[in-house]
Amino acid sequence: MARYLISRTLQILLTLFAFICIVYFIVNAQPGDISNVYAMNPELPPDARERLQSQFGLNEPLWKQFLVYVRNVFTGSFGVSFSFYPRTVADVIAERLPRTVALFFTATVFSFYLGFLLGKIIAWKRGGWTEYATTIGGVTLYTVFTPWFALMMIWLFAFKAGWFPIGKFLDPVLWRDAPIEANTLFGRMMLTALALSIIVFVVFVITTRLRIGGARLIQLGSIVVSIGIMLGAWRLTGHGHLAWDIVKHMVLPVFTLTLISFAGTMLLTRNSMLETMREDFVLAARAKGLPEKAVRDKHVARNALLPVVTSLVFSLAFAVDGGVIIESVFSWPGMGQTLVSAAVAEDLPLAVGAFVFVGIFVLLAHLAVDVIYVFLDPRIRY
Amino acid sequence: MSGYPLLAVEDLTMHYQTRAGEVCAVDGVSLSLERGQSLGLVGESGCGKSSLALALLRLQPENAQILRGKVLLDGVDLVSLSEEEMRTYRWNRIAMVFQSAMNALDPVYRVGDQIIEALEQHSNAARQDMVDRVGELYKLVNLSPNFIQRYPHEYSGGMKQRAIIAMALACEPDLIIADEPTTALDVIVQDHILREFGNIRKELNMSMLYISHDMAVIAEVSDVVAVMYAGKIVEYGTAEEVFNKPIHPYTRALMSAFPSVTGEKHELATLGGEPPNPLDLPSGCHFHPRCPFATDMCAEQEPPTVRRGDHWADCWNPPED
Numbered sequence: 001m002a003r004y005l006i007s008r009t010l011q012i013l014l015t016l017f018a019f020i021c022i023v024y025f026i027v028n029a030q031p032g033d034i035s036n037v038y039a040m041n042p043e044l045p046p047d048a049r050e051r052l053q054s055q056f057g058l059n060e061p062l063w064k065q066f067l068v069y070v071r072n073v074f075t076g077s078f079g080v081s082f083s084f085y086p087r088t089v090a091d092v093i094a095e096r097l098p099r100t101v102a103l104f105f106t107a108t109v110f111s112f113y114l115g116f117l118l119g120k121i122i123a124w125k126r127g128g129w130t131e132y133a134t135t136i137g138g139v140t141l142y143t144v145f146t147p148w149f150a151l152m153m154i155w156l157f158a159f160k161a162g163w164f165p166i167g168k169f170l171d172p173v174l175w176r177d178a179p180i181e182a183n184t185l186f187g188r189m190m191l192t193a194l195a196l197s198i199i200v201f202v203v204f205v206i207t208t209r210l211r212i213g214g215a216r217l218i219q220l221g222s223i224v225v226s227i228g229i230m231l232g233a234w235r236l237t238g239h240g241h242l243a244w245d246i247v248k249h250m251v252l253p254v255f256t257l258t259l260i261s262f263a264g265t266m267l268l269t270r271n272s273m274l275e276t277m278r279e280d281f282v283l284a285a286r287a288k289g290l291p292e293k294a295v296r297d298k299h300v301a302r303n304a305l306l307p308v309v310t311s312l313v314f315s316l317a318f319a320v321d322g323g324v325i326i327e328s329v330f331s332w333p334g335m336g337q338t339l340v341s342a343a344v345a346e347d348l349p350l351a352v353g354a355f356v357f358v359g360i361f362v363l364l365a366h367l368a369v370d371v372i373y374v375f376l377d378p379r380i381r382y
Numbered sequence: 383m384s385g386y387p388l389l390a391v392e393d394l395t396m397h398y399q400t401r402a403g404e405v406c407a408v409d410g411v412s413l414s415l416e417r418g419q420s421l422g423l424v425g426e427s428g429c430g431k432s433s434l435a436l437a438l439l440r441l442q443p444e445n446a447q448i449l450r451g452k453v454l455l456d457g458v459d460l461v462s463l464s465e466e467e468m469r470t471y472r473w474n475r476i477a478m479v480f481q482s483a484m485n486a487l488d489p490v491y492r493v494g495d496q497i498i499e500a501l502e503q504h505s506n507a508a509r510q511d512m513v514d515r516v517g518e519l520y521k522l523v524n525l526s527p528n529f530i531q532r533y534p535h536e537y538s539g540g541m542k543q544r545a546i547i548a549m550a551l552a553c554e555p556d557l558i559i560a561d562e563p564t565t566a567l568d569v570i571v572q573d574h575i576l577r578e579f580g581n582i583r584k585e586l587n588m589s590m591l592y593i594s595h596d597m598a599v600i601a602e603v604s605d606v607v608a609v610m611y612a613g614k615i616v617e618y619g620t621a622e623e624v625f626n627k628p629i630h631p632y633t634r635a636l637m638s639a640f641p642s643v644t645g646e647k648h649e650l651a652t653l654g655g656e657p658p659n660p661l662d663l664p665s666g667c668h669f670h671p672r673c674p675f676a677t678d679m680c681a682e683q684e685p686p687t688v689r690r691g692d693h694w695a696d697c698w699n700p701p702e703d
Contacts, residue, residue, distance in 0.1 A: 280485035286441055287480075288500040288549075289472035298499075299488050378533040379489055 001374070004382035008370065012363045019363075020073060023355045024066055027348055033058045034082040034346050056082070069352070078353035083345040089353035092338065095183060097320060097357070098190055099169060100327070100334030103250060104319035107257035112312045115262040119269025119308075120301050123277070124292075138263030146260060150329040153256045164252040167331035171245050178242055189243055192230050199226050253330045257323070261315075268311055272304035279303070306376055310369055317365030321358040386457040388556055388589050389415040389438075394451035394461075396437045405660045407433035407446070409613035415606070417556065420583070420590040422604030422621065424597060424636065426657050430613040431593045432481065435559045438591070439476055440468050455557070474504040477550040479560040486546055487534035494530035497549045504553050519548040522582060540571040547579055557589045564599070576603060597640045601625055609633045609695075612658050612668040619693030627703075629688055629695035631673045667698065675699045 034056065053059045057068065072079060078089035118138070122131040141149070158166045165171060170182055203222040207215040234240045276282065277300055285295045320335060327336035335354060342350035373380045396408040407430045415421050425431050436442045438453055440460060453460040455475060460468060480486040488496060494516050501512045520527050523544040534542060543563060550558050560579075564572040580603055583590055592603050600607060600621075607624040609617040609632060617630040628634045635653040655672035658664055664671050670680035677699060685696045690703060 280480055280482050281488040283441060284478075284480055284486040285488070285499075287439055287472055287478045289469045289474060289503050290499070291469065302490055303488070377490060379535045 001382050004370075005367075008367055012367060016359060016363055017070070019359045020070060020352075020356055021066075023359070024069060024352055025062075027352050027355070028062060028065075030346075030348075032346060033348065056080075073356065078356070079349040081342075081347055081350040081353075083342065083347040083350065089350050092350060093335070093353060093357055096333065096335050096338045098183075098186060099332065100336065101320060102186070102190060102193075103253055103332060103334065104257070104323065105316060106250070107254045107261070108312070108315045108319050110254060110258040111260075111262040112265045112308070112315070114258060115265025116269050116301075116305075116308055118262070119266040120273060120296065120304075122266070123270040123273035123304075124296050124300075134266065135263075138266050141259050142261065142263035144260070146323075146325050147329055149260065150253075150256050150326060153252060153259075154329070157252055157255075165249050167249075167329075169246065169249055169331075169333055170242075171249075174245055175242065178239075180239055180242065182242075182246075185239055185242055186246060189246065192234070196226055196230055253326060253332060256330075257326060265308060265311065269301075269304060269308050272307050273300055276300045276304045306373070309372060309376060313365045313369045313372065314362070317362040318358070320361045321354070386454065387414045388417045388419075388456060389413070389591075390452075390454040391438070392452040392454065394434070394437060394453060395449045396433060396442060397447050397449055398433075398443075399445045399447070400661075403661050406613050406663070407660070408437055410451070411610075411613075411615055413608060413615065413618075415557070415589050415591065417589055418584075418587045419606060420580075420592060420604045422600035422607045423591060423593045423610055424595065424600045424607060425610035426595060428657055428660070429610045431595075431610055432561055433613075434610070435478070435561050435591065435593055438559060439472055439478060441472075470504070473500050473550075473555065474553045475555055476557045476559060477553065477555040479546055479550045479558060479563040481561040481563070482566065484539060484542060484566055487537075487542060489534055492531050492533055493537065493545050497545075497552050500549060500552050515552065516548075519551055522551065523548045524578060539567055540575065543567060543571075543575055547575070547582075551582065551586070551588075554586065555588065557591065558583065559591045559593070561593045562595070565594075565596075572599075597636055609636070612660070612663055614668065614696070616669065616697075617693075617695035619690075619695075623690075623693040627690075627693075629690070629693070629700045630669075630697050631675055631699075632669050633695070635672075667696070 033053065050059070057065060060068075069079065078093070081087055081089050081092050084092050115138075118134050122134055125131065154166055158164045175182060200219075200223055204219055207218050231240075234243055282295060282299055285299045286292075290298070321339070324336040324340055326332070327334045328340070335358075339351060339354045341347075342354065370382070374382070391411055391413040394408055394411045395406070398405040398407055409430070411430075411434060413421065423431050423434070433442065433446070437446075437448055438460070440448075440463075442448070448461055451461065455471065460471060463471070487493060491499075494513075497516050497519065498509075498512045501507065501515060505512075507515075516530055517527050520530060525541060525544050525548065529537065529541065529545075534545075537545060546563070563579075564575055567575065576599065590603070592600065594600050604621050607617075607619065607621050608615045609624070609630060611632050617624060617628065617633045624633060625637065628637060632653075639652055653672060658668055658671070664681070666682050667673070667676075667680045667685045670676040673680065680698050683698075685698045687694050687696050688700045
């Protein structure tokens with residue numbers, strides 16, 4: 001396993017290098033540089049423009065710039081953002097990334113959970129109206145024109161019903177005199193969510209490993225108790241209402257994203273289930289006298305899980321680049337918007353940096369999938 | 383004990399709905415099996431042997447339907463039970479050793495846990511007792527207890543088959559249905575397992591329904607033999623009678639298609655023609671197109687039952703006794 005991980009890591013570094021090359025040259029293939037932004041500005045004398053170029057090293061040949069860039073990346077620096085000067089690219093990404101991750105991770109997890117659940121059900125009971133309704137509904141949502149659908153959601157739930165805010169990450173009026181930075185608070189919220197999922201995960205692993213009776217009850221209880229404790233702790237900090245504001249802003253985009261994407265997982269699960277249902281061990285499980293639900297969940301769904309997990313991990317990796325469309329429609333200041341504005345402002349270091357970041361996540365996800373497989377399928381050994 | 387035989391199948395009929403039409407896989411089958419007895423069910427591929435086995439456990443695929451007939455286990459009709467009640471019979475009273483033992487174990491669970499899963503379903507014993515029971519079963523089928531905690535892919539083919547047998551024995555069922563359990567194994571392993579399995583079965587006084595297309599294996603393991611052709615039992619009798627004095631031409635053809643090591647040397651006869659198309663069965667006796675003794679009568683009317691003691695066959699032209 002260790003050997004395998006080491007060789008995989010080396011492969012990943014090589015792939016990453018190739019990826020950086022491609023991204024760097026493609027992004028830099030567009031004409032001009034940051035000084036173009038000032039080209040129409042008559043107050044900027046030509047020599048100032050040249051100084052600007054030489055200050056950022058833009059007068060050097062591209063291959064030289066590239067070598068410097070690669071050296072910087074592998075020493076952990078993504079350079080300085082032009083449009084957010086003097087902030088570094090890493091700094092800008094560090095600000096935007098958590099917002100995107102929070103939104104898209106949550107939505108991805110929800111849509112996989114929903115998709116897996118529905119896929120399981122429609123594979124099991126084929127031919128009923130449930131199958132037609134969920135398949136047609138799911139595929140319709142999956143293929144619908146996303147910006148239109150997102151706008152309809154806003155119109156219906158935010159504008160007409162007034163249940164949710166219309167867009168943005170937070171309510172500026174509420175935050176004007178807030179004693180705490182939105183990002184700090186948001187970081188704490190993310191930590192809370194992380195702690196919560198770790199606790200729940202540990203409880204689940206322990207209860208299933210030890211085969212304690214009433215595992216279901218313990219799991220449910222632990223979830224309720226830990227959520228209660230977290231909520232209580234947030235109340236005590238006095239920032240509870242601010243955190244709630246952010247949560248409220250997240251609901252509608254998460255809901256929209258889940259609806260748009262769950263059908264993919266649903267159909268994947270369905271096919272994987274149908275394939276597994278033909279296996280002899282499923283018949284054997286029935287012959288053993290297991291109830292249908294146990295056959296479905298313990299044997300069929302468990303074996304059908306592998307391709308779904310693969311797809312989930314990659315989706316989570318791609319969640320870091322967010323979605324340009326959803327972020328724009330919901331005015332969500334995340335990675336997607338950052339990428340677009342960087343491209344428009346000729347902020348090439350930021351654009352390249354954002355892409356490279358996504359690349360790193362995807363490559364790490366590949367590695368994670370390999371490791372997860374060992375736990376999911378005992379036949380896999382490295 | 384009650385006056386009932388352990389298993390009595392009466393006029394069992396099962397149809398498959400397929401796109402091409404209705405297929406009658408099991409056609410009015412009647413059987414009976416005493417406690418401790420072993421019944422060999424023999425026939426070509428596709429004659430309905432496996433369908434019959436699945437129907438006994440009510441595990442037929444969704445497109446299959448039991449149209450009529452009874453499956454009486456100790457006098458209780460399984461066909462009329464609710465699904466919930468049926469579950470308590472599965473494995474606990476009737477266990478099954480599957481055709482493809484290679485795939486009958488779930489690859490993601492340890493083999494020991496899969497046996498415990500069956501035990502858990504039918505008893506309230508403490509977990510430690512179940513673990514001990516698995517150890518006993520492994521000893522019984524000659525598997526090393528080290529393998530209890532291993533996964534199916536770490537077993538060889540023969541070991542998997544032994545594990546499957548151990549699993550079938552777990553709840554001490556009254557009846558074990560073995561559906562060509564050793565087909566995928568090489569002859570030597572097959573022979574070992576058959577012999578051990580037979581001994582265990584006799585020791586525990588379990589009944590067995592052994593399904594195979596292999597006459598030699600059937601001869602080795604069964605007390606009573608039923609020959610199946612196109613969904614029907616065409617000959618039935620004790621193993622001795624059926625093998626020594628077969629009545630039905632199909633049985634005779636099956637027997638002469640297998641070589642005998644100890645008997646006289648003779649040319650192996652192969653049965654001409656193809657198994658009948660289940661969608662369009664021949665009229666009269668379903669076997670008549672392939673039968674060397676067929677007369678016009680065979681094509682027109684269903685054959686009568688010829689009885690010689692408890693040994694019977696459905697045929698128009700039985701050989702002289």
